[in-house]
Amino acid sequence: MPLFNKLKEKLSSFKKSAEDTIDEKAVEVEEQNTQPAETSEPEPVKTEPSKTSNNLEQETGSKSGTGFGQKAKAFVFKREFVLDEDDIQDTLWDLEMGLLENDIALSVSEAIVESVKNELVGTRRRIGSDTGKIVEDALKKSLYNIMSANTFDFDEYLKNAEKPVHIVFVGVNGTGKTTTIAKMANLLQNDNYSTVIAAGDTFRAGAIDQIESHANKINTKLIKHQEMGDPAAVVYDAVQYAKSRSIDVVLSDTAGRMHTNVNLMSQLEKVCRVSSPDLIIFVDEAVAGNDAVERAQQFNDNIPIDGSILTKADADSKGGAAISIAYITGKPILYLGIGQGYEDLKKFDPQWFVDQLFE
Numbered sequence: 011m012p013l014f015n016k017l018k019e020k021l022s023s024f025k026k027s028a029e030d031t032i033d034e035k036a037v038e039v040e041e042q043n044t045q046p047a048e049t050s051e052p053e054p055v056k057t058e059p060s061k062t063s064n065n066l067e068q069e070t071g072s073k074s075g076t077g078f079g080q081k082a083k084a085f086v087f088k089r090e091f092v093l094d095e096d097d098i099q100d101t102l103w104d105l106e107m108g109l110l111e112n113d114i115a116l117s118v119s120e121a122i123v124e125s126v127k128n129e130l131v132g133t134r135r136r137i138g139s140d141t142g143k144i145v146e147d148a149l150k151k152s153l154y155n156i157m158s159a160n161t162f163d164f165d166e167y168l169k170n171a172e173k174p175v176h177i178v179f180v181g182v183n184g185t186g187k188t189t190t191i192a193k194m195a196n197l198l199q200n201d202n203y204s205t206v207i208a209a210g211d212t213f214r215a216g217a218i219d220q221i222e223s224h225a226n227k228i229n230t231k232l233i234k235h236q237e238m239g240d241p242a243a244v245v246y247d248a249v250q251y252a253k254s255r256s257i258d259v260v261l262s263d264t265a266g267r268m269h270t271n272v273n274l275m276s277q278l279e280k281v282c283r284v285s286s287p288d289l290i291i292f293v294d295e296a297v298a299g300n301d302a303v304e305r306a307q308q309f310n311d312n313i314p315i316d317g318s319i320l321t322k323a324d325a326d327s328k329g330g331a332a333i334s335i336a337y338i339t340g341k342p343i344l345y346l347g348i349g350q351g352y353e354d355l356k357k358f359d360p361q362w363f364v365d366q367l368f369e
């Protein structure tokens with residue numbers, strides 16, 4: 011499924027423009043050079059794979075417009091050059107603007123640009139290197155480093171953890187939290203874990219019925235109390251139920267709330283205090299972009315989260331929240347919601363994410 015198309019286009023246009031800039035610089039260096047080839051053997055350098063001399067001919071010919079002869083091209087091939095900051099200042103600026111347009115938070119965009127700059131500037135390049143690959147590798151490396159903050163293997167954790175493992179899901183209203191809990195229970199059951207869901211959203215009218223309907227469809231036990239009841243009590247009962255019946259995982263829903271709602275936030279703190287969950291997972295929608303990032307940060311400040319799940323990634327062309335949240339909270343993204351079906355939950359792997367941005 012194609013994800014984050016707008017961001018992909020932006021990265022591809024940055025790649026093209028950085029590639030052109032580097033190639034122009036290479037031609038410029040060559041043009042300044044008047045010494046014969048035999049006096050200019052390059053020192054050994056660690057460089058990227060070189061293009062074939064045919065590629066190089068096309069490139070140098072088209073960029074310089076000078077139509078080098080065969081001898082001159084061989085000569086260019088043996089040369090090296092170093093890119094300095096001025097050469098790619100404008101291109102990096104465009105990259106930063108492009109990242110911001112795609113809802114990547116300012117501090118994260120700056121970190122990515124800084125890292126790309128460090129990769130590109132100051133390293134000796136052999137003229138004729140595959141500049142497209144150089145730029146793509148620099149981008150991939152920076153994005154990967156940003157996204158792989160504190161990775162945490164959820165499967166491995168579950169396998170080794172003492173049971174029942176208790177997971178509390180937090181986040182604002184309507185972002186897909188309830189559906190995500192059902193998807194998660196379904197996934198765990200498919201992996202042969204037994205599950206129980208706690209209907210901890212006692213606040214929103216209809217929330218208990220909604221989660222009950224999911225629980226029935228995926229055939230998992232639901233523990234519920236009355237609407238407006240104490241969510242901490244529901245969650246406590248669910249954990250006791252799991253302990254008494256050797257259930258592997260308790261998945262607790264909580265009422266959606268704005269991070270600014272002090273009462274609901276302290277109620278959530280109480281739920282977490284009373285039930286001491288093993289994991290607190292923040293759920294938000296990828297399409298919310300910077301708003302989701304801000305909420306993740308503020309939830310994390312109040313109730314330290316262990317990771318995030320981003321829903322509706324299938325509808326998100328920008329990818330900003332996915333890139334920013336792990337970096338800003340310092341906690342990994344665990345899954346992406348990629349549709350409305352129970353099977354539409356994809357384990358998040360930073361390498362997969364970065365690779366598919368360049369497919």
Ligand SMILES: Nc1nc2c(ncn2[C@@H]2O[C@H](COP(=O)(O)OP(=O)(O)OP(=O)(O)O)[C@@H](O)[C@H]2O)c(=O)[nH]1
Pocket residue numbers: 182183184185186187188189190211214217265266320321322323324325346347348349350354
């Ligand atoms: N396209 C798409 N839709 C999703 C995804 N996850 C959830 N939804 C839809 O988003 C809508 C809201 O989901 P809910 O699970 O009801 O939201 P919620 O966060 O539980 O809402 P509250 O109970 O108010 O907190 C539903 O129509 C879901 O089908 C996803 O990954 N992709």
